[in-house]
Every structure is written in C-alpha cells, then in structure tokens.
Amino acid sequence: MIKHNDRTKHANIEVNLNKLYEQVLKAKADWQNTFDSISDMICILDKDARITRMNRSFSARMKKPYESLLGARCYEAIHSTCSPSTCPFSAVMETKQSIRNVMEIQLGDAVFTTSLFPFFDAESKLHGAVYVFRDITDQKALENKLLQSDKMAAIGTLAAEIAHEINNPLDYITNYLYLLSESLPPEFGKREYLKKIEAGIDNLAALTRDLLEFSRPQIDIFVPLDMHRVIDESLEFSGKYLQEKQVKVIRDFGCRSHRVAGSVRMLQQVLLNLILNALDAMTNGGTINITTFCRKSHFVLEFADTGIGIPEANLPRIFEPFFTTKKNFEKRGTGLGLTICYNIIYQHKGEIHVSSRAGEGTKFTISLPLHHEEKGPVKQHIVEY
Ligand SMILES: Nc1ncnc2c1ncn2[C@@H]1O[C@H](COP(=O)(O)OP(=O)(O)OP(=O)(O)O)[C@@H](O)[C@H]1O
Ligand SMILES: [Mg+2]
Structure with a gap:
C-alpha cells in the first residue's frame, strides 16, 4: 500500500521530470533555432x-x-x-x-x-x-571590381604615354607625306604605295584615339539625358554599316522613365562600340534586338545580336584592355572597344554584363541609375561627377 507521503513524493518527482523534459525540449528547440538562424x-x-x-x-x-x-x-x-x-x-x-x-x-x-x-x-x-x-559572392564581386579598376588605372597611365609618344611622330609623318605627295609629278606611277602608307597611318591614328579615350580622365559634365534618344541617334549614325551588312534592328523600348544622368557623347560611344562588335560578329546578316525596361531605380538596356557568339573561355576576358580576336580582320581590332564601354558605364555608376553562347549570339546588359527630376532651378539638374 502506498502511503500518503510516498504519493506526494512520486507526484513531486513526476512534476520535476516533466519540468526537466520540457527544459530538454526547449534547449533542443533553442539549439535547432540557433543552428537554423545562421545564414552560413x-x-x-x-x-x-x-x-x-x-x-x-x-x-x-x-x-x-x-x-x-x-x-x-x-x-x-x-x-x-x-x-x-x-x-x-x-x-x-x-x-x-x-x-x-x-x-x-x-x-x-x-x-x-x-x-x-x-x-x-x-x-x-x-x-x-x-x-x-x-x-562570399559579394566579396568576390567587389574584389574583382577592385582588381579590374586597379588594372585599368595602371594600363590607363601606360596607354596615355604610348598614345602621346605615337601621336607626335604621327603628326609629322602625316604632314611630310602630304608634302611629298604634293611634290610628286602627276605621272608618278606608285601612288598606291602612298595610299597604303596613308591607310597604315589611319589605323595608328584610330589606335591612339582609342588609347586616349581609354585613359582620358573624365571631363564631360553629366546632364539628365534621354537614353532612348541616345540609342536612336547611335543607330542613325551606324545606319550605313547596318544596311551594308543587311542587319535588321528590332527595338523594344519598355522603360518609360528613360532619363539618366550622363554624357551623350560617351553613351553614344558605348552604343557604337556594341553595334560595331555585333556587325563584326554577323558576317551573313542577322538581327540586333535592343530592349529597354526599368528595374527598381535603374534603366536597363539589353543589346543582343545573332552573331557567332563568344566562346566560354573568352567571356571573362572580353572587357580586358587589348583583348581581341580580330587580329586577322581587315581593320585589326585594338581590343579597347569594350574596355572603353566598361569604363564609361562605370563612370556613370552603372554596370555592364555579357552573356553569350558560341554559335548562338551575344547579349550585353547595361544598367544605369535613373535620374530623378528635382524641383528647383534648372542649374540643379546638372550633375557633375
Ligand atoms: N557581339 C560580339 N559577338 C562576338 N564576339 C564579341 C562581341 N563583342 C565582343 N566580342 C569579342 O570581344 C573581343 C573584344 O571586343 P572589343 O570591342 O573590346 O575589341 P575589338 O572589337 O576586338 O577591337 P576594337 O578595339 O577595335 O573594338 C572581340 O575581339 C571579340 O572577340
Ligand atoms: Mg570592338
């Protein structure tokens, strides 16, 4: 027979066991919650x-x-x-x-x-x-950005020096060539040699122009501009080349607030470089699709061609200065086109990315911060960087 005291004792033990059990369950749940709260x-x-x-x-x-x-x-x-x-x-x-x-x-x-x-x-x-x-995805992206901008800064200085050194002799070569050709008798039979020298000089001049553009410190004043207009004007400038190569352009402008703060000249240059690259990639005609849309506070521009595409191994290198696969082209590439684009977009506080598949085409995606109109005097609308 269980005495009253024993019963009380048993009841107390049971209560304590229950309490302990609850505490163990709570500790287990706390531990699991802590474990699950860690984002690593x-x-x-x-x-x-x-x-x-x-x-x-x-x-x-x-x-x-x-x-x-x-x-x-x-x-x-x-x-x-x-x-x-x-x-x-x-x-x-x-x-x-x-x-x-x-x-x-x-x-x-x-x-x-x-x-x-x-x-x-x-x-x-x-x-x-x-x-x-x-x-460490964000950390990696930041490291890559820093590495890229360090590389850009070092190469930029070098490029400016080279351009300067080439430009001076180029000036007097051009002048003396002109004087020489003027002083040659009309019956001189080797004029095609002069033409070849002139073509070589043109190539060098284009190279130094690219080098200077690449290394020139930012001096343009940024103003609110209409990105759709920049795109249309760039297409107009390249109309002749697009026609020659039988390349169709399809525009799908979806971003309604298309004002960004920037330089028309620089952003047109980005578009022209993308158009020229797309034309080089499409030897037998093709299509360029230009799509715009707004994403959060950014103007996004997708520029896709149906050209030869970029092999996966080349993708990480295409924004590098002097990276080119156009060594055997009629007009040899300098490999600065996309580096200049990258720098310009970077200066506009935007981003440029590429995706491509060899044989299928290439898509560049540019995003630029949208300009928000401020009320007040017109002068305030000019954004200087
Ligand atoms: N749309 C494209 N389709 C296929 N390949 C491309 C495209 N755009 C760029 N590339 C690749 O990226 C490389 C680098 O392009 P980038 O514009 O910097 O230099 P480039 O065109 O070779 O010379 P340039 O300095 O005259 O522009 C190209 O040589 C090419 O291999
Ligand atoms: Mg190019």
Whole structure:
C-alpha cells in the first residue's frame, strides 16, 4: 500500500521530470533555432563523412530535401564526386585540427569559402567534423571590381604615354607625306604605295584615339539625358554599316522613365562600340534586338545580336584592355572597344554584363541609375561627377 507521503513524493518527482523534459525540449528547440538562424551553410559529419545534421540554410542552398541529404557522404552531396579526394574531411580527421577557408566552391551563382572543424564529444573523443560554408559572392564581386579598376588605372597611365609618344611622330609623318605627295609629278606611277602608307597611318591614328579615350580622365559634365534618344541617334549614325551588312534592328523600348544622368557623347560611344562588335560578329546578316525596361531605380538596356557568339573561355576576358580576336580582320581590332564601354558605364555608376553562347549570339546588359527630376532651378539638374 502506498502511503500518503510516498504519493506526494512520486507526484513531486513526476512534476520535476516533466519540468526537466520540457527544459530538454526547449534547449533542443533553442539549439535547432540557433543552428537554423545562421545564414552560413553548416552540416555535421560523422567519422565516415556522412551528414548527421544540417541547418536550414544548408538544405535550402543545396536545393535538396533534408531527408535526401541526411546520411549522404559530404563529398557526394557537395562536390558530386564519389571519392573523398576533393573533400578536406580526411585531413581534419587525421590531424584533429581545423582547416579554415580551405577552398572555394560554386553552388549555382553563389561562391562559398569552406572551413572544417573537428567535432569532439564531452570526453574529448573525435566524433567527426563540422563543415561550414560562408557565402562570399559579394566579396568576390567587389574584389574583382577592385582588381579590374586597379588594372585599368595602371594600363590607363601606360596607354596615355604610348598614345602621346605615337601621336607626335604621327603628326609629322602625316604632314611630310602630304608634302611629298604634293611634290610628286602627276605621272608618278606608285601612288598606291602612298595610299597604303596613308591607310597604315589611319589605323595608328584610330589606335591612339582609342588609347586616349581609354585613359582620358573624365571631363564631360553629366546632364539628365534621354537614353532612348541616345540609342536612336547611335543607330542613325551606324545606319550605313547596318544596311551594308543587311542587319535588321528590332527595338523594344519598355522603360518609360528613360532619363539618366550622363554624357551623350560617351553613351553614344558605348552604343557604337556594341553595334560595331555585333556587325563584326554577323558576317551573313542577322538581327540586333535592343530592349529597354526599368528595374527598381535603374534603366536597363539589353543589346543582343545573332552573331557567332563568344566562346566560354573568352567571356571573362572580353572587357580586358587589348583583348581581341580580330587580329586577322581587315581593320585589326585594338581590343579597347569594350574596355572603353566598361569604363564609361562605370563612370556613370552603372554596370555592364555579357552573356553569350558560341554559335548562338551575344547579349550585353547595361544598367544605369535613373535620374530623378528635382524641383528647383534648372542649374540643379546638372550633375557633375
Ligand atoms: N557581339 C560580339 N559577338 C562576338 N564576339 C564579341 C562581341 N563583342 C565582343 N566580342 C569579342 O570581344 C573581343 C573584344 O571586343 P572589343 O570591342 O573590346 O575589341 P575589338 O572589337 O576586338 O577591337 P576594337 O578595339 O577595335 O573594338 C572581340 O575581339 C571579340 O572577340
Ligand atoms: Mg570592338
């Protein structure tokens, strides 16, 4: 028979156990919530490199359900390989030391740096490892931008010096050539030689013009301008070439507020460079599609051609100064066209990107901040940079 005292004791123990149970549940939920609140991807691996736990960010970024990742080996789930050679897990298990920022991996459009930490239990026995992936996509983009602008600055100085050195002799070569051709008798039979020299000088003059444009410090005053007009005027200038090459232009202007602060001359130059490149890429006619639309506070312009496209290996290089594949062209490319475009768009606080597939065509996407009209005297509308 259970006495009254015993019953009270039992009841108290039960209450305490319930309380403890609730506390354990709460601690577990708190732990899981903390784990899930971390935006870095984290998974816990056992000794066989199998995933025993992961946070929400991990399964979401891997775009796979939690259950399908549970128990999978890390190198299969993450690197899609069936051997651990690419996975730093074994090194951590052998050395029992953490490895930070060991490698970068790409998942979709995002880049991650990975770190692995050995995972010990309360008795300091090694149980596996904690794998942490930190998203460094923005940091990478910024690094690339800085690298690009450093490179631009160094090459810009060099380009200005070269252009200057070439320009001076070019001036007197042109003058003396003129005097020479004037002093030759009309019956002189080798005039085609002079023509060839003139053509060479024209090429050099074009090169120095490009070099100077590339390296010239920004002096244009930026004013609110109509981007659709800039596009139309650029198409008008290139009308003759477009006709000669039988290239059709389809315009689809969707952005209704199309005013940006900028320089008409510079932005026309961007358009002309894109048009010339598209024409070079379409030897047997084709189509240029120009589409505009507004995205958030930006004017977006897509410029797509149906030309030969750009091989994947060349894509990261096309904005680099002097990168050209037109060495055998009649008018040899200098490889400065897109560098100039990049600089101009950068000076307009915009962005230019390219996407292309060899054999299918190329699309450049430019986005520029929209100009918001301010009330007040006209002078305030002029934006100086
Ligand atoms: N629309 C396009 N289609 C295919 N390839 C392109 C296109 N635009 C650019 N490219 C590639 O990018 C390279 C660099 O272009 P960029 O305009 O900078 O130089 P370029 O045209 O070679 O010479 P230039 O200085 O005379 O413009 C080109 O040589 C070409 O290989
Ligand atoms: Mg070009």
